Amino acid sequence: MNPAMQAIRSGFRRGRMELRHTFTNGQDVMGYLVPPVILAVVMLFMRxxxxxxxxxxxxxxxxPGAVxxxxxxxxxxxxxxxxxxERxxxxxxxxxxIPHGMTGYLIGKIVLVSGMTLIGIFLQLAPALLVLDGLTLTGPGxxxxxxxFVLGMMATMPIGAMLGSLFSNPQNMGLIMLPLMGLIGISGIFYPITNFPIWLQWIAQTFPVYWLGLGTRSALLPGDMxxxxxxxxxxHLETAAVLGIWAAIGLVLAPFVLRRMARRESGSAVDARRQKAMQRVR
Structure with a gap:
């Protein structure tokens, strides 16, 4: 079998195994359950x-915007x-x-992250479609x-891969989380964006978060909303275009950034990071 095809098949197997493993890991299970619970509490306050x-x-x-x-x-x-x-x-x-090992690794992560996202969507939507009036998911929706979902994952996963390549210390994740939370706050997820200043609306429309919220609202809400x-x-055309542009940019830049990151990986670099991690634990 072609080595590249073997790496792809190995990546799919790895992704499925890691996805199954999330159901046996308490931290991962909490990761599935906590966001829907938090969202339910938010919905309660907005009732x-x-x-x-x-x-x-x-x-x-x-x-829908939260989805x-x-x-x-x-x-x-x-x-x-x-x-x-994992760095x-x-x-x-x-x-x-391993020959073509990075290809298999990345495909495994794509399968894992896509599966985790689908599970999260199901856990959020299943009760909401039964409890909240006005939500539907049939036919064109x-x-x-x-x-x-497909365009959203294509637009966001390359960004995640590039961000993950820029940091070697898990403690630096706050540098990713804080800007992302700020972006979510201005993207009309929890309140209509039309009530924000025009300049803030333009900033929000530059990034995928706003368009993902708009796309999921269009799928689940009545047309008059x-x-x-x-x-x-x-x-819809603008949503597809912006997400498609982000996906295209990411698919061009992410392989370059990841290859550069992989070239810098060495046993000595890993050992140095491991020593720093042990010092943090102490």
């Missing part, structure tokens, strides 16, 4: 509020965190030592959710 200018529940309007936020968050922050941790413990160095969006439209 009496309505979208300004309408009688539609703000809870029902917020949840889009989850796609962005896992695609960027979770993948970046995995790369940082420190030597996993990346071992992958680099389901098709929209599929292409938004587009009235509270920019341009009073779901802007």
């Amino acid at each position: 009496g509020a309505t979208v300004p200018g309408t009688g539609f529940s703000l809870s029902a309007r917020t949840l 889009g936020m989850g796609i962005a968050f896992v695609g960027m922050a979770a993948l970046a965190g995995m790369l940082v941790v 420190e413990d030597g996993t990346l160095l071992r992958a680099k030592a 389901a098709a929209t959710m599929v292409w938004v 587009a009235a509270v969006e920019i341009g009073h439209s779901w802007r």
Whole structure:
């Protein structure tokens, strides 16, 4: 068999095994359960509020955007965190030592992160579709959710891979998390973006988080709720275009950044990071 194809198959197997392993790891299980619980608490506090200018529940309007936020968050922050941790413990160095090992490693991470994201979406949507009025996921909405998810993962995972390549210390993850949380705050996830200053709206529209929130809202909300969006439209073409541009940029830059990072990996570098990690524990 072609070595590259063997690496791809190995990557898929690795990704499936790591995804199954998440169900046996208490920390991973909490990672699945805590976000839906937090979201449920937020929805509870919003239960009496309505979208300004309408009688539609703000809870029902917020949840689809939170699903889009989850796609962005896992695609960027979770993948970046995995790369940082596995650089420190030597996993990346071992992958680099195997022919086409980095290809298999990255495919495994794509399978793992995509699977984790789908599980998170299910845990958020399953109860919400039963409890919140106005949410549906049938017909065109389901098709929209599929292409938004695929483009969203393609747009965010390369960003996560590049961010993970820039840091070698898990303690530096705050440098990723803080800007991401700020971006989520201005992207209209929890409150209509049209109530923000125009300059802030333009900044939010530059990044994938806003468009993922808009895309998931268009999939789950009634058509008339587009009235509270920019341009009073779901802007599907713009959503596909912006996410596609981010995906194209990421797919061009990420391999270069990852190859550069992999070239710098060595036994001495891993050992130095391990010694620093042991000092932190002490």
